[in-house]
Amino acid sequence: MNPTHTLIALFSGVFAVLALASGIGAFLQWRLPAGRNSHVIDNLNARIKAWWWMIGALALAFWGGKLGVVVLFAYISFQSLREFISVTHTRIADHRALLWCFYFFLPLQYWLITINWYGLFSILIPVYAFLLLPISAALGADTTRFLERAAKVQWGLMISVYCISHVPALLTLEIPGFAERNLQLIVFLVLTVQSSDVFQYVWGKLLGKRKLAPEISPSKTLEGLVGGVLTSTAVGAALWWITPFAAWQAAVIALIINMLGFFGGFVLSAIKRDRGLKDWGAMIEGHGGMLDRVDSISFSAPIFFHLVRYWWVP
Amino acid sequence: MLPDRLIAASICSFAKLFTGVRARWIGGFPDQQQRIYFANHRSHGDFVLIWASLPARLRRLTRPVAGADYWLQGGLRRFLINRVFRAVLIDRLGGRRADPIAKMGDALDAGESLILFPEGTRNLGDGLLPFKSGLYHLACSHPEIELVPVWIENLGRAMPKGSLIPLPLLCSLTFGRPLTIGPAESKADFLARARQSLLDLAPPAD
Numbered sequence: 248m249n250p251t252h253t254l255i256a257l258f259s260g261v262f263a264v265l266a267l268a269s270g271i272g273a274f275l276q277w278r279l280p281a282g283r284n285s286h287v288i289d290n291l292n293a294r295i296k297a298w299w300w301m302i303g304a305l306a307l308a309f310w311g312g313k314l315g316v317v318v319l320f321a322y323i324s325f326q327s328l329r330e331f332i333s334v335t336h337t338r339i340a341d342h343r344a345l346l347w348c349f350y351f352f353l354p355l356q357y358w359l360i361t362i363n364w365y366g367l368f369s370i371l372i373p374v375y376a377f378l379l380l381p382i383s384a385a386l387g388a389d390t391t392r393f394l395e396r397a398a399k400v401q402w403g404l405m406i407s408v409y410c411i412s413h414v415p416a417l418l419t420l421e422i423p424g425f426a427e428r429n430l431q432l433i434v435f436l437v438l439t440v441q442s443s444d445v446f447q448y449v450w451g452k453l454l455g456k457r458k459l460a461p462e463i464s465p466s467k468t469l470e471g472l473v474g475g476v477l478t479s480t481a482v483g484a485a486l487w488w489i490t491p492f493a494a495w496q497a498a499v500i501a502l503i504i505n506m507l508g509f510f511g512g513f514v515l516s517a518i519k520r521d522r523g524l525k526d527w528g529a530m531i532e533g534h535g536g537m538l539d540r541v542d543s544i545s546f547s548a549p550i551f552f553h554l555v556r557y558w559w560v561p
Numbered sequence: 562m563l564p565d566r567l568i569a570a571s572i573c574s575f576a577k578l579f580t581g582v583r584a585r586w587i588g589g590f591p592d593q594q595q596r597i598y599f600a601n602h603r604s605h606g607d608f609v610l611i612w613a614s615l616p617a618r619l620r621r622l623t624r625p626v627a628g629a630d631y632w633l634q635g636g637l638r639r640f641l642i643n644r645v646f647r648a649v650l651i652d653r654l655g656g657r658r659a660d661p662i663a664k665m666g667d668a669l670d671a672g673e674s675l676i677l678f679p680e681g682t683r684n685l686g687d688g689l690l691p692f693k694s695g696l697y698h699l700a701c702s703h704p705e706i707e708l709v710p711v712w713i714e715n716l717g718r719a720m721p722k723g724s725l726i727p728l729p730l731l732c733s734l735t736f737g738r739p740l741t742i743g744p745a746e747s748k749a750d751f752l753a754r755a756r757q758s759l760l761d762l763a764p765p766a767d
Contacts, residue, residue: 333715342718523764523765
């Protein structure tokens with residue numbers, strides 16, 4: 248299959264799965280006795296509906312080629328950073344540093360990816376922003392909780408912009424024998440990690456008994472974690488044919504990014520609990536905010552990028 | 562008038578889009594009731610956000626209270642505050658001659674609701690400044706009108722005093738339980754109670 252046909256086949260497959268999920272959701276709703284309402288089923292259907300929109304947005308971005316993908320993920324970064332900084336208390340002295348984050352570092356990071364400048368995009372935020380932002384904050388002449396504030400701003404920028412930007416950065420890799428097919432790496436990453444979230448939810452709802460860490464995330468269970476990670480590792484392995492990996496390599500990589508994805512949600516839950524929140528926002532019905540949906544991508548994308556770059560790019 | 566309404570509607574849509582504002586009503590509903598909304602004040606956009614979050618039919622009956630010294634400078638501000646927002650303008654510098662309570666009272670007598678910032682000026686720090694006494698005098702002269710505390714979260718960070726460029730932070734409004742003045746409540750007690758009812762709506766500090 249040529250690259251375009253492969254993508255069309257993949258998206259058709261995903262839309263077929265979504266149609267099946269919508270069918271099951273409608274059946275569960277229909278089976279309820281008249282006048283009864285189930286919070287779980289309502290939430291399930293809201294989630295499925297949101298998935299249609301999210302996969303639709305991804306398909307639209309792919310249709311726009313590299314620029315489409317860069318614009319979509321720049322928007323995801325923008326919304327995530329917005330949610331992160333909105334619930335993280337900073338002070339007026341940080342205003343200028345935050346302006347730099349939103350209006351300079353975020354667009355520059357994505358522009359560097361557009362022009363394939365790996366040398367700079369890989370250090371822009373960990374080195375340049377890391378040094379320049381606290382200078383800007385210190386010039387605000389407010390020492391109250393200074394280190395904490397500097398850490399919050401840097402963390403928000405790393406999680407929301409630097410890490411997420413590694414998804415479109417996959418398009419900059421030049422893998423021998425894989426020309427024109429880099430979009431498939433994004434499909435592999437997003438499908439594997441997001442299906443892990445979905446399967447953790449499903450296994451957790453079906454079998455979940457032993458809570459993993461109720462003080463951090465009351466909904467995460469051991470059964471959900473094991474079932475979800477194993478199932479989506481199988482999904483990743485089954486997708487080996489769209490990657491430059493052998494089947495066993497695809498399975499190992501899927502396992503790694505699924506574990507990282509799980510811990511991404513885990514770490515960001517710890518931040519939410521500390522702020523007394525359940526969700527990062529209310530943007531995506533049934534899911535919460537943007538950051539609730541992409542926390543797993545944020546943790547897995549940079550590692551996935553570097554594994555592929557280290558072993559598959561000469 | 563139509564163009565004024567159109568400008569008002571576009572400003573409201575823009576404010577909602579830029580701040581992603583979400584309004585929560587706890588202990589009340591946005592119905593036709595005449596009210597005095599009193600809120601924390603950190604940004605010039607504060608009343609716009611409250612105003613934009615009200616249903617359109619309430620918005621037409623609700624007027625912000627604003628400082629004449631700031632809003633009458635320049636043609637654009639003057640046009641916005643008089644024609645679009647229809648504010649009750651208070652002379653903060655005029656001393657004894659000005660009678661702000663009477664002006665606000667007139668608007669209440671005409672059946673309109675008010676948006677009021679009892680701190681009197683924009684707060685650059687955390688929490689709340691001490692309340693000015695205007696809220697107490699209005700509560701005494703119009704005891705039948707509900708006083709609704711409104712906590713504005715994040716707008717002061719998005720566009721703080723002295724900053725030209727706003728940050729695209731998500732803002733939220735919490736409309737609290739209405740309060741009325743007690744029969745024998747002293748000025749100090751009432752203002753302290755009103756201030757505490759507003760502070761109770763704030764998210765936990767760090």
